[in-house]
Structures are given as structure tokens and as C-alpha cells.
Amino acid sequence: xxxxxxxxxxxxxxxxxxTLGGYFTFASVQGDYGLFRRIQVEAEIDTLKAExxxxxxxxxxxxxxxxxxxxxxxxxxxxxxxxxxxLGMVRSDEIVLx
Numbered sequence: 123x124x125x126x127x128x129x130x131x132x133x134x135x136x137x138x139x140x141t142l143g144g145y146f147t148f149a150s151v152q153g154d155y156g157l158f159r160r161i162q163v164e165a166e167i168d169t170l171k172a173e174x175x176x177x178x179x180x181x182x183x184x185x186x187x188x189x190x191x192x193x194x195x196x197x198x199x200x201x202x203x204x205x206x207x208x209l210g211m212v213r214s215d216e217i218v219l220x
Contacts, residue, residue: 151157190197
């Protein structure tokens with residue numbers, strides 16, 4: 123009776139080992155800290171870095187305009203451009219194209 127069939131304990135041990143191995147393999151690929159989640163997070167990091175760089179460039183432009191309109195340095199051309207843009211006015215020697 124014991125010579126040709128593996129023992130019941132060996133079968134249970136093998137099934138348990140196979141189940142645990144399958145679970146950990148699944149968790150390492152699909153789990154909260156798995157491979158797919160890591161790829162998703164890295165893609166999100168790249169997107170956020172690109173957005174950060176764009177915002178830094180926009181801030182640099184705004185800082186430059188702020189400096190050019192400050193009390194210590196006044197760019198009259200920029201001041202004229204901003205005032206005419208806000209007020210919607212043109213000079214008499216300008217031609218407006220629509």
C-alpha cells in the first residue's frame with residue numbers, strides 16, 4: 123500500500139508549496155507593490171516631471187515680466203504693451219488686423 127503511491131502528507135506539502143508559489147508570483151506582478159504598479163508609477167513620475175518643467179519655464183517667464191515691471195527696472199515697451207492689452211486701446215498710428 124505504501125510502495126507505489128506518495129504519502130498524503132507529501133501531496134499536501136506539494137500542493138501548499140505550489141499554491142504559495144503561485145500566490146507570491148501573482149502578487150509580485152499584479153499586487154500593490156508589483157511590477158505593473160511600478161511601471162505605472164514610473165510613467166506617472168515622467169508625466170509629473172514634464173509638467174513640473176513646463177511650470178518652471180512659465181514661472182521663469184512671469185518672474186522676468188515682474189522684474190521688468192518693477193520699480194527698480196521699468197521696461198517702457200512692456201508697460202505700454204500690457205496697458206494697451208488690458209485697456210484694449212491702440213495708438214493712432216497703428217493698424218488693427220482682425
